[in-house]
Amino acid sequence: MNAVVHFLxxxxxxxxxxxxxxxxxxxxxxxxxxxxxxxxxxxxxxxxHTVYKSQNLRAIDRFLLRNYRKPIFNYAYNIGHGTDEEIRNSLRTIIDKSSRGDARHVYSALLGVHSGDGDEVLAHAGKINPGPLRSYYYAYGTALNGDLDEAGRIAGKITDEWMKHTIYAVIAKKQGNPEEFRKEAKYAEDASVGIQHYLLHHNFRKMAESFNLSQEGSSMMQLVENTAVELKDGRRGLILGVRDNEEIVQYDVELGDGEIITVFAEEVRRPV
Structure with missing residues (x-):
């Protein structure tokens, strides 16, 4: 639904x-x-509802695309569609713009997670105010450093279900246990809502690829419905529909401002 329809x-x-x-x-x-x-x-x-309560991945994805220029939403969107370097760069932008010390340490710990640097995660976890997030990053950093028993012990004391089961999923990943990973990832996703649900879903999807697993609801970056694309003129949008008329393929694309356009396949530069 575009902006004009919303206004009417x-x-x-x-x-x-x-x-x-x-x-x-x-x-x-x-x-x-x-x-x-x-x-x-x-x-x-x-x-x-979309940002804080929904588990509708497509609705969240469309919201993030419309708000792509805002640093926090840019990071979230890159989790679903960006490269590892784009994800880290978006986190660095958030850190640079963060005025509160606690927020800086949370995002710095998160940057350590995306860099696979357990020591960096732990260094910033120790500066986060006491609470679930502090324990979560302590457990995450500990797991990245290979002390899985200690990570599990810390996770067991976390009251937030999505945090606890995310750590258990990370532990299963480190142990090379795909079935346990799948189970814990699902628990974490089911316990999360809003943008956090979106982040977990796509992070688990990427982690699952090393197991050659197919997480329920995940999709590879192909030119099908719900694929984010960059057009050759630089605009970005989300494919809402595919028109395959024999040898001519067209896509109905919703741009970031809500406008829906139809383009030929040749006008698409790449999925993003």
């Missing part, structure tokens, strides 16, 4: 609310208050 729906809803209140002879201040409340609900609730 919002306009209809607000007009209907105002008209009903007018018929009921409601005071002007009440009409204004209801219009503002409806506007906030229509514009913010769906976004809040």
């Amino acid at each position: 729906i919002l306009l209809v809803v607000l007009s209907a609310a105002a008209f009903i209140l007018f018929l009921l002879r409601a005071p002007f201040w009440l009409i204004l208050l209801v219009i503002v409340a409806v506007y906030m609900a229509v514009t913010t609730v769906p976004t809040f």
